[in-house]
Amino acid sequence: MLERDSIKVLEIALAKMGEGFENIENFKEESLYDEILPIIMQVAEKMQDNYPYFHPGYAGQMLKPPHPIARAAYMLAMWINPNNHALDGGKASSAMEKEVVCEISENIACWKDSLGHLTSGGTMANLEALWISGETGKGKKILASETAHYTHQRISSVLKLNFEKVVANTKGVMDLDYLEDQLKLGNVGTVVATLGATGTGAADELKEIINLKFQYGFRVHVDAAYGGYFKLVDNLREDTKENFDFIEYSDSIVIDPHKHGLQPYGCGCVIFKEANAGKYYKHESPYTYFTSSDLHLGEISLECSRAGASAVALWATHKLFPPIKGGRFAKELEKCRNAALSFSERIKASGKFNLLLEPELDIVTWFPKGDSVKEISSKSKYIFDAMEKENIYLAMMSYPVRLIDYDFTNTEINSENMTVLRSVMMKPEHIDYEEKIFKLLNSII
Numbered sequence: 069m070l071e072r073d074s075i076k077v078l079e080i081a082l083a084k085m086g087e088g089f090e091n092i093e094n095f096k097e098e099s100l101y102d103e104i105l106p107i108i109m110q111v112a113e114k115m116q117d118n119y120p121y122f123h124p125g126y127a128g129q130m131l132k133p134p135h136p137i138a139r140a141a142y143m144l145a146m147w148i149n150p151n152n153h154a155l156d157g158g159k160a161s162s163a164m165e166k167e168v169v170c171e172i173s174e175n176i177a178c179w180k181d182s183l184g185h186l187t188s189g190g191t192m193a194n195l196e197a198l199w200i201s202g203e204t205g206k207g208k209k210i211l212a213s214e215t216a217h218y219t220h221q222r223i224s225s226v227l228k229l230n231f232e233k234v235v236a237n238t239k240g241v242m243d244l245d246y247l248e249d250q251l252k253l254g255n256v257g258t259v260v261a262t263l264g265a266t267g268t269g270a271a272d273e274l275k276e277i278i279n280l281k282f283q284y285g286f287r288v289h290v291d292a293a294y295g296g297y298f299k300l301v302d303n304l305r306e307d308t309k310e311n312f313d314f315i316e317y318s319d320s321i322v323i324d325p326h327k328h329g330l331q332p333y334g335c336g337c338v339i340f341k342e343a344n345a346g347k348y349y350k351h352e353s354p355y356t357y358f359t360s361s362d363l364h365l366g367e368i369s370l371e372c373s374r375a376g377a378s379a380v381a382l383w384a385t386h387k388l389f390p391p392i393k394g395g396r397f398a399k400e401l402e403k404c405r406n407a408a409l410s411f412s413e414r415i416k417a418s419g420k421f422n423l424l425l426e427p428e429l430d431i432v433t434w435f436p437k438g439d440s441v442k443e444i445s446s447k448s449k450y451i452f453d454a455m456e457k458e459n460i461y462l463a464m465m466s467y468p469v470r471l472i473d474y475d476f477t478n479t480e481i482n483s484e485n486m487t488v489l490r491s492v493m494m495k496p497e498h499i500d501y502e503e504k505i506f507k508l509l510n511s512i513i
């Protein structure tokens with residue numbers, strides 16, 4: 069069940085990479101085969117205690133293994149272990165990083181002369197973006213929807229920035245009237261617009277937020293850690309597409325290759341539209357930047373050591389799956405969205421369940437019918453457990469009842485929050501599996 073071709077590829081590629089170092093004196097590396105094997109066998113056994121993220125029956129959180137090409141390229145790089153802080157630590161992999169970040173910038177944000185780099189993940193990438201927000205608008209507020217990722221508030225507290233939540237509406241996105249009231253009060257430095265909320269996949273109305281930016285003057289940071297790659301697909305709803313089309317008018321964006329970009333963890337990406345954001349990163353590091361006068365990525369990132377292997381894996385992945393509209397990668401992503409659409413149609417037609425929201429990307433959220441909010445929550449938990457017993461893995465989410473667009477006339481509201489079910493259909497294979505998941509769901513309640 070677990071893919072192994074990447075190991076065969078790796079053997080051949082490892083020999084090729086070794087050829088590049090044949091002119092240096094050989095030295096003997098101790099073989100620890102006999103000692104390593106039993107320990108790695110223990111690791112293999114321990115790792116069995118995981119959900120099968122690689123299988124389409126896992127339709128829970130945003131989790132899946134990297135693509136085999138990313139796995140092979142990352143592992144290959146591990147024999148060198150480059151560090152993309154400085155050219156001294158990662159000469160080849162730094163060049164690869166600059167290339168892939170440019171590709172993401174041009175194809176998703178439509179920015180040509182931007183400045184960006186990979187990060188260890190979405191949180192670090194957002195931290196860098198909000199740090200620049202704080203530097204450019206000292207003392208000003210950061211606003212984000214109450215449905216935005218929880219880390220924005222935490223990052224703001226780490227950076228000692230004044231953060232405020234914007235209330236959301238029944239579409240699961242920031243309420244624009246509320247936002248405008250806040251803007252009228254003044255002193256707003258940055259509005260964080262989420263394209264693809266973690267819980268529901270809903271996209272903030274970026275088009276309107278950009279209009280407000282031109283009226284009131286503030287920075288817009290787009291958190292597209294999850295949703296960014298959907299800019300490339302052809303099957304978004306018209307309103308969602310329009311919001312993605314306004315990314316280019318924002319000031320910074322975060323997109324995580326380790327979510328929908330087929331990469332192993334440790335790969336986020338932050339990009340600033342204006343390259344002059346680089347001036348805030350200026351620092352002295354006399355012991356790292358001496359091998360070249362070319363740009364060292366550590367000069368434009370907050371983290372010091374970063375895995376060069378992440379850039380290598382993403383570079384190889386872009387060769388097979390260029391991040392372009394109409395390309396092979398986009399077609400695979402369209403399957404994820406189609407799986408979500410098809411599953412949500414079944415939910416709507418079932419008579420037993422309700423959609424929480426029409427999916428905007430590939431995340432489906434729904435709940436069973438019930439006489440009260442508490443009953444619905446306990447039914448959701450029952451379904452979650454019962455499905456797991458059948459090797460189908462869903463996720464749950466606690467959602468404010470006031471944000472749910474549902475006729476509660478015959479449902480007692482006896483709790484402020486409702487537990488709903490959630491499926492991230494982020495594997496193209498979900499297109500052939502979602503019917504099976506639905507049939508099982510339908511049979512257990």
Ligand SMILES: Cc1ncc(COP(=O)(O)O)c(C=O)c1O
Binds near residue numbers: 264
């Ligand atoms: C929209 C959004 N922003 C930020 C993050 C945080 O990213 P990471 O977990 O890579 O730090 C997530 C994670 O799910 C996310 O969905």
